[in-house]
Amino acid sequence: MPPRCTICTHPERDGIDAELAAGATYMGVARTYEVGPESVRRHAMNHLSPALAAVRAAHEEKEAADLVTRIEGLIARAEVMFGAAAKDGQSKQALDVLKELRQLLELWGKATGQLDDRPTVTVNLMASPEWLAIRDAILGVLCAYPEARTAVTGRLLQLEAGS
Ligand SMILES: [Zn+2]
Known part of the structure; x- marks a missing residue:
């Protein structure tokens, strides 16, 4: 059985909940009611009623x-x-x-949020199906122009090799 929440069972729970909803910091509430800040945090994250949690979220925003x-x-x-x-x-x-x-x-x-430093996925354009379709279309059309086709193919091969 998980340990009981010391805030839920606190005699002044209503007051604590009201302060949390008003945007009080965990540390501040912990000091006022002489409880552990970690208990306050856990309680605020998991046990606030949805209405109070919404009020707190608005404050944080x-x-x-x-x-x-x-x-x-x-x-x-x-x-x-x-x-x-x-x-x-x-x-x-x-x-x-x-x-x-x-x-x-x-x-x-x-x-x-304009600068997102989370890792991003790099798309390799040269390996994408869209590019391969375009490449085939170009080279298909250029079949009628062998000289141009050779030149384009050569340059594309260079690009695909990464130069
Ligand atoms: Zn609780």
């Missing part, structure tokens, strides 16, 4: 949006600083700001 807004503010400021440093000919400073900007943009990309 808003927080993510706030984060994006703040990052965008930093980016705007860094861009101004970069412009000023570049204008004054302070190349060392400009370069430093540029590095910060790069990190901010990366952060922004991750926060907005």
